[in-house]
Amino acid sequence: MISANISNETRKAVYRRDGYRCALCDSTKYLQIHHCIKRSKGGTSSPENLITLCADCHALAHGTNLNGWDATQKDVEQAVVEYLADYYAPDWNPWRKGEEPWRGEP
Template sequence: MNANIKSATRREVYRRDGYRCALCDSSQGLQVHHVIPRGEGGTDSPHNLITLCSYCHSHAHGRPLYDTPVTAAEIAQACVEYLADYYAPDWNPWAKGRWSDG
């Protein structure tokens, strides 16, 4: 699951997130997740990417690997809150041009 994200961008996101899942703090099976899917206008900007372990990433896409009361919507909200906290006060995903790669 490489999603064609540039290696330098992937490394930047992993480094920013401390080489751990931003949600559960695991260091196993790390993957980069698009908070706003590319099909909905999200890009490969670090402002739209978050490090998740394979379990949290699967759950974020509505396919949990284990039984849990947490919903995919709650995972999505946690991802948005993580990035908002990290980039605050500058982070506004709805600002014009925010998701541009350049």
């Protein structure tokens, strides 16, 4: 295990699935794994809840804009949901009790 309770096997599978690039900007630098649904909100460490992001996109997903991009945290959160939904459709549904990750609590 590296961190975030993600097994090395799962981490490698997610990197492989996403082509060893950031799923949002295609960067191959400083790759990290991001949870779509936060662990604190009940998100799991299964591939269906994980996405490969570069350090810049990952920081923006958590509200820190390192590059002065026009994108917001909510834009990134929505892009993450759309990426995973497109990949795992039609069976993937991250919402629990009406919660939408990019809109916060219902």
